[in-house]
Amino acid sequence: MEELEVDITGKAGTFRISVRFTAEPGVTALFGRSGAGKSTVLKMIAGTARPKEGRITAGGRVFYDGAAGIDLPPRARGIGFVFQEGRLFPHLSVRRNLTYARWAGRRAGRRSLDEVVALLGLEAHLERHPGTLSGGERQRVAIGRALLADPQILLMDEPLSSLDRERRAEILPYLEAVANETHIPVLYVSHDTDEVARLADRVVAIEEGRVRAIGTAAEILGHSSETGQEVVSILEGKVIDVDADYGTATVRVGDEKIELSAGNLMQGSKVRLRVRAADIAIATVQHEGLSIRNQLWCEVKSVERRGNSADVMLAFSSENLFARITAKSADLLRLRAGTQVVALIKAVSVERARILPVIA
Template sequence: MKMLDVNIAGKIGSFAVSARFQAEQGVTALFGPSGAGKSTILKMIAGTARPDSGHIVAGERVFFDSVTGVSLPARARGVGFVFQDGRLFPHMSVRRNLTYARWAGRREASRSLEEVVGLLGLAAHLDRYPGTLSGGERQRVAIGRALLAEPEILLLDEPLSSLDRDRRAEILPYLEAVANEAHTPILYVSHETDEVARLADQVVVVENGNVGAIGTPAEILGQRRFPMDEEGPVSILEGRVIDVDERYGMARVEIGGALIELSKDSLPVEGGVRLRIHASDIAIAMQAHKGLSIRNQLQCTVEAVELRGHSAQIALSFGRQKLFSRITTKSADILGLKTGMQVTALIKAISVESGRAKIQGKTERQASLKVFPV
């Protein structure tokens, strides 16, 4: 398995970065606010900016080593780079854009054009030109061009930031497909919680040019006081399927020592699964209830209560996992919610963001799907 090992320090202008992490096959998200230094780290890996010290090693190939004096030029590193705006050649058709990097680099193909076109849903667009494509279509072409260049590493620098919400929703399934099919480390720069939750296997937090933390999406996003996506606070949970009730078509998932039930059709047959739950889909009760259709009821501890106008955001914990609920201020007052209280979280809907199931020796990413527990 190819491994990317990064341990670098340097400056671009007056901005200093220091980054140390490793990335295996799959998606490693460089996550943090705008201006944190994520893109600068990507440029140093790609070879368009030079660190002052450290090393960058991809598998057996040394891209940069300040001790031995190795510093490969960008064109010799075999890195696929997808920018925010795609940067397609406007005078070339989609077909020629896709094959340009392979032709220019005289690289041998392990992937066929047809394979990548099918993966990214581009068959109907091959004879079109970039100016006639939507933003999402242009980014799919840019990703396809990078894949066809046979990269050692695939770098994506906020590829969805220039797209509106509908176009982002359009392209995310294609990025999931790329994450599943690529056999190289993928570094994905983003400051969006929903993208990280949906795509990443590992999260590297970048703050003020430094790596602040490394962990799974659940571990990293759970550390934030109130992780947010476009729809407000969100909980990211990691669990595993432990058994299936074929009679009712339900699976039991163990999360932090607690059990929840979900439709088995939304889950891998066995193994790990990642869940995303919006705060508005979590109600709070002072005790568990037997006479409800909502079967997923977790005993939790109130970690924080934050009032925002007429709504209250409640941070809850059970085991090492965290949940976030959004209720009305009136409900919070009636329940008398305070830090340290024991309550029951009633979970109304869960998004199954991704899972891992071993199929013929290969790790396969499951599709994203929202399910409504009963």
Template sequence: MSALEVDIRGRAGSFEIETAFSAGPGVTALFGPSGAGKSTLLKMIAGTARPRSGRIVVAGSTLYDSAAGIDLPPERRGVGFVFQEARLFPHLSVRRNLTYARWAGRRRGTRAFDEVVALLGIGDRLDSAPATLSGGERQRVAIGRALLADPALLLMDEPLSSLDKARRGEILPYLEAIRTEAGIPILYVSHETAEVAQLADTVVLVDKGRVAGVGPAAAMLARFSLAAGSDASEAATLIEGRVTGIDPAYHTAVVSLETGRLELTGNGFAEGMVVRLRVRAADVAIASAPHDGLSIRNQLPCTVGALHRDGAFAMVTLHLGEQRLIARITAKSADMLDLAPGREAYALLKAVSVEMARIERQTTGG
């Protein structure tokens, strides 16, 4: 049995909610455009909005079952909720905010206070007032408060949307740590591909209240990038590889893939790391053969898959063994290269254009 099972129907604004999916421990992203019904779905799971019918089960406990007449109130669902804004109590210290849920619920809790504080890096702010915290610190306190309520499920409704880019970069490593350490299912609502690429294990594509697809993050983000109506300029895909070499003199690392290898710039790499990389479609060029004398050192052999034309541009799916890249090139270039499904080609990527989305794990072998 999955840690979370959702099969509900209801209404959000002008369209129907009709959603069914399951999730295990780790981060499941509800991903789609603004207004797709993602936040309403979270509220239905939390119990602050009511479905018309269906069933919600968390860790074997039924929270809602219209056929059986079960509809637990929010305070009995064992669900932690992190909103877009921190919603801290301004008259309470950070420490009192963190422990409020335990105090209000008259329970001791099983998750160690000191461990959560250390995990979120807020040990030096426990006696501070919320008004003295940065936006990122306030969100970390809000996340800590939710974790210390010992939830069986953590819901996060665009928790970084109120932060600027610098603060988002500050808090993302803490969210990664929670994904690894919490051991519970986390539903994460976002319409930002970079966040989903870094955090999500599974992606549920939501469109007008309905599930358009469920699967691994790489496959779902690629599907979303190719969907009609998606912002082609933001299209990106994920690939995974293992670091097999480091050149400290040039601050580069070699990441081996199934069909070739990438040379990437940056620090923080170590041999044996398995990394997830985010590649924007606009940063991928295509050649019919490898070329010497280029500053672009990454030239990956691949096979052309689907090709979608959109006016002056074409979105080309490139297969790297079992993994995929998407390239956004001009339609004229696609014709000049005579691209067609099944044709051999080379994907060209600048080292500086590939983002390390996250470290999956680190191995000890060669």
């Protein structure tokens, strides 16, 4: 199994970088505020910026070893890089952009052009030129070009940051397909919780050039208020029922169930769900006569005051739910660790973050 191992220190101007982590096949998100050093780490892995010391290896190959004096040039590292903007060749067709590494770099390819074109939905665009494409279409071509270079590692530096909300929504399903179908380490830089929740298998939280925490999306995003990011709950489960008449789906999470809008969910699918902390209310008993479909018994694990608000961590089945309520409500409900409460979540507030591959 190919693994990327990074243990480096260095500088970008006066900004110091010191990070250590391992990225396995799948998507590892480098997550944190803008200016935290995420993109600089990516450049050091790619070889376009040099660490001061340390070691970078992938699958037994040494990309950089400060002590041994090894520093492979970018072209020798077998890395695909997707930038914030597509950086396509404007005079070449989509087809020629996609296959650039093969005809210009004379690289033999393992992936077929047809496979990548189908994965990214580019069948109708092959003879067009970049100037005629939308921003989302250009980014899909840039991703395809990187995949067709047959990289050992794929680096993606905030590929959606230059797109508006509509274009982001257009391209996210294709990035999700890449996440599920690409069996190489993918490092995805982002400060956006939506993208990380939807794409990441693992998250490396970076703050001021250092690794603050490493864990699953649920573990890191549930505590992301420390870095100024929105607090969310990430749950994984299996779709056990789809009600076609009402357009709802029921997902089993551990021994419990959650209902949400079905969208494109199918029975039997494994799915990751996302719920914003601000969309969870807390009660001490279940209620009849409410439109809220999810009334979930939980146990309070912790209550943390943040000014006039309170962040409440709840144990739900084998997962954690995070609710943000007013400090006044937390006091009136007398919330303490061990208190039994009911989490109230509207079905329309539960978002499908990612359909996960089912491992046979």
